[in-house]
Amino acid sequence: MNLDKLIELTKSKVITKSDNINEFDIEYAGASDLMSDFLAFSKENMFLITGLTSPQTITTAAVIGAKGIIFVRGKEIKENIIKIAKDLDITILKSNLSMYVACAVLYNNGLKDSMGTDEALK
Amino acid sequence: MISPHNDVDKLVNILSKVFSNTSIENIMSSPPIVVTEETKIKYAKEVMRIKGISGMPVIKRNLKLAGILSIEDIIKVFESGDLNDHVDKWMTKDVVYLSNTDTIMKFLELNDSKKFGRYPVCNDSGKVVGVVTKLDILEWMFKKLGYIYVHDDRRYKTLNKQFVSSITGEEVNRENSDFKFKVNYKSVEMVGLGATKLKKFLIEKGIKQDLVRKISISTYEGEANIVIHSNSEGCIYCWINEDHIKVFIEDRGKGIEDIETALTEGYSTAPENVREKGFGAGMGLPNMKRFSDRMTLISSLNKGVKLEMLFYLNDQGG
Numbered sequence: 001m002n003l004d005k006l007i008e009l010t011k012s013k014v015i016t017k018s019d020n021i022n023e024f025d026i027e028y029a030g031a032s033d034l035m036s037d038f039l040a041f042s043k044e045n046m047f048l049i050t051g052l053t054s055p056q057t058i059t060t061a062a063v064i065g066a067k068g069i070i071f072v073r074g075k076e077i078k079e080n081i082i083k084i085a086k087d088l089d090i091t092i093l094k095s096n097l098s099m100y101v102a103c104a105v106l107y108n109n110g111l112k113d114s115m116g117t118d119e120a121l122k
Numbered sequence: 123m124i125s126p127h128n129d130v131d132k133l134v135n136i137l138s139k140v141f142s143n144t145s146i147e148n149i150m151s152s153p154p155i156v157v158t159e160e161t162k163i164k165y166a167k168e169v170m171r172i173k174g175i176s177g178m179p180v181i182k183r184n185l186k187l188a189g190i191l192s193i194e195d196i197i198k199v200f201e202s203g204d205l206n207d208h209v210d211k212w213m214t215k216d217v218v219y220l221s222n223t224d225t226i227m228k229f230l231e232l233n234d235s236k237k238f239g240r241y242p243v244c245n246d247s248g249k250v251v252g253v254v255t256k257l258d259i260l261e262w263m264f265k266k267l268g269y270i271y272v273h274d275d276r277r278y279k280t281l282n283k284q285f286v287s288s289i290t291g292e293e294v295n296r297e298n299s300d301f302k303f304k305v306n307y308k309s310v311e312m313v314g315l316g317a318t319k320l321k322k323f324l325i326e327k328g329i330k331q332d333l334v335r336k337i338s339i340s341t342y343e344g345e346a347n348i349v350i351h352s353n354s355e356g357c358i359y360c361w362i363n364e365d366h367i368k369v370f371i372e373d374r375g376k377g378i379e380d381i382e383t384a385l386t387e388g389y390s391t392a393p394e395n396v397r398e399k400g401f402g403a404g405m406g407l408p409n410m411k412r413f414s415d416r417m418t419l420i421s422s423l424n425k426g427v428k429l430e431m432l433f434y435l436n437d438q439g440g
Binding site: 033035040044058088 | 310311312313314315317318321331332335338339341342343346399400401402403404405406408409412
């Protein structure tokens, strides 16, 4: 799935875009408000779906090698967070959808689970 | 260098205490390489040569222990016997053996008093089910040891002087580190800054991406711990060596009283304001243990935490 499709599906607004993100094929996503979960169960190049808009969300994304973050529930995103995201080359989208709906629409359109638990449903 | 006897004994002794309740059947080589009493010495010695072992249990037809045949016995045959003799003529009949339900402690007691290289392991019906050697014990421990936990007098010495790596035995020289980052413990908001800086640094140095990922995740957790728990200054150091990357993270805070519990997944003492920031799931130390090849954590109450992690550059790490 490319970024445009992701934006369209989640009705997102682009807050900041990293270099070359438009050409990137997004394959995995995961959702949590617990950063430790991302650190423990993550896939490189994934997209994070979270309602936690703090600088740690960005640094967490950076260390696990995630491509971007979708902030759900229409959270306000502060300027310092955008700055860190630019520094660390992380794409940020903002969506008014709930985490539940954002996940559902992406899953239904083929994004795979970064934890791999979707394998059990097959 | 480790001289084969005293130092190995010492090491086995120290490490065994950590695992003293582990039963021998988890460690022994099984199925064991054995010979029957009627085997000719010339065949038995070939088995030992091909398998590269210095001794093996001798069994009766019903699989029960009859004796043990060692290199020394074979030498005696060469001196004064016939290679066509049967094993039962030359084997040692008075065998010291372990039961599969014995623990490492029993092995240690025997190792202190008997000094044999290997022990047959028998089940409750007397059948030989395995063999255990000092090397088996060491190997098992090193596999088991993602971390080495030093929880006795030695840690006070360590905490109060120059830190010597318990993994590599080298002194940790903070002055010559390739990377250094001082952690601002006063701001939960700033957690992760050090880890992302280290990540950039490692990428610039041309370190492989998957390794950089493991290192930055582990460092992130270590950094979060300083901010969440230590309430003191802390520092992240990194050294790039020929075959491994070492990360050393230390603080001078309140320390960890019970490391065993702290290593349990899901256990956390993080306060509520930290949990609101997405931390405190009790995955920090378990994550570091998982992503590093070797991890040592030394701490005690009010003495800070010293965390050392090694990441191998090749695939030699477990």
